[in-house]
Amino acid sequence: MAGTVLYQDHAMKQITFAPRNHLLTNANTWTPDSQWLVFDVRPSGASFTGETIERVNIHTGEVEVIYRASQGAHVGVVTVHPKSDKYVFIHGPENPDETWHYDFHHRRGVIAKGGKVSNLDAMDITAPYTPGALRGGSHVHVFSPDGERVSFTYNDHVMHQLDSALDLRNVGVAAPFGPVNVQKQHPREYSGSHWCVLVSKTTPTPQPGSDEINRAYEEGWVGNHALAFIGDTLSPKGEKVPELFIVELPQDEAGWKAAGDAPLSGTETTLPAPPRGVVQRRLTFTHHRAYPGLVNVPRHWVRCNPQ
Incomplete structure (x- = not known):
């Protein structure tokens, strides 16, 4: 929309007027002092061509x-960020060309x-991969309520190059235990x-009727140490x-850096794996219903009552 609209004192008030789009993210768009709203200027949600991140004073x-x-x-x-003047957002590649331009796995x-x-996130696409670095594109970054961690959704360049069907959407977290330095080969x-x-954890071929998923997305924080998300069974x-x-x-740095049965950084034929003991748990079971599943059109994100 060309203008951003705010409801104040039970009335609608327009606060932006420039003849262009002003797009609000689905959450955490208020500054901590409740005086500003942050937005980007993409022509539409499906077009990643905005050049600025901006904010508007609501008064x-x-x-x-x-x-x-x-x-x-x-x-x-x-x-x-919930407590300080800090902003996180998606950044596309500099100097894009035919072989490397904005995409799910290139951001x-x-x-x-x-x-x-x-x-925020390092990227290493040269084997052996660097633990703590990603191998592709992170997206929709949201600070935890205490501002210490950042959740995101993710797609993987290495798997995309191997077979795009293996580049499964996943949920990730950036924890404050860097920096992560890549050799840049x-x-x-x-x-x-x-x-x-x-x-x-996803698999390209979930077992029908099981808890296995081939897509994890639209996550939301549950306190500071858990995430809920939608998974496609x-x-x-x-x-x-x-x-x-x-x-x-x-709960601590050692836990974030402890590998489980598979490498945190992935291999040339597998996605990065969660830390040891980090195991997703299914909360809803709707396969038996006449109309099974969560509604995901229109698109929405999981939310938890902060209390």
Whole structure:
């Protein structure tokens, strides 16, 4: 929409007027002082061509540019830290070309604070892969309620190159135990400020009627140490049935960095794996219903009562 609309004192008040889109992310768009709303300027949610991250004062209408992309990159989907003047958002590749341009598996999270910007997640696509780094694209970054961790959804460059059908959407977390430094053996690799891992587990061929999923998405924080998300199961007849899952997260740095049965950083033929003991648990069981599954059209994200 061209203008952002706010309901105040039971009345609707328009606060932006520029002849362009102003897109709000699905959560955490208020600054901690409740004076500003943050937004991006993509022409639509399906077009990742915005160049700025901005905020508007809800009282004065003043608009400030938080970050402006350069070198042909684009940005969007911004959320705010719950306690400080810090912003996290998607950043597309600089100097995009035919072989490397914005895509689900070619994007990263960045944090802007005090006029400075840093990569949230590192990326290493050269085997052997770096623990704590990702291998592709993170998306829709949301701070935990205490501001210590950041959740995101994820797609994987390595698996996409192997077989796009193996590049399954997953849920991950950036934990404050970096930096993660990558040797940069590929020109598109980069280091990051946070230790990043996947916390969901997917398989391209779920067993019908089981708890296995081939897609994890639209996550939401449950307190500071758990995430709920939607996972696509298969019914006994092999039909897609979205169900609700929850995963409890490690409590300390050692837990975040402890590998389980598979490498945190993945292999040349497998996705990165969750830390030891991080196991998703199914919360809803609707396969038997006449109309099974969670509604996911229109698109929505899981929410937990903060109390």
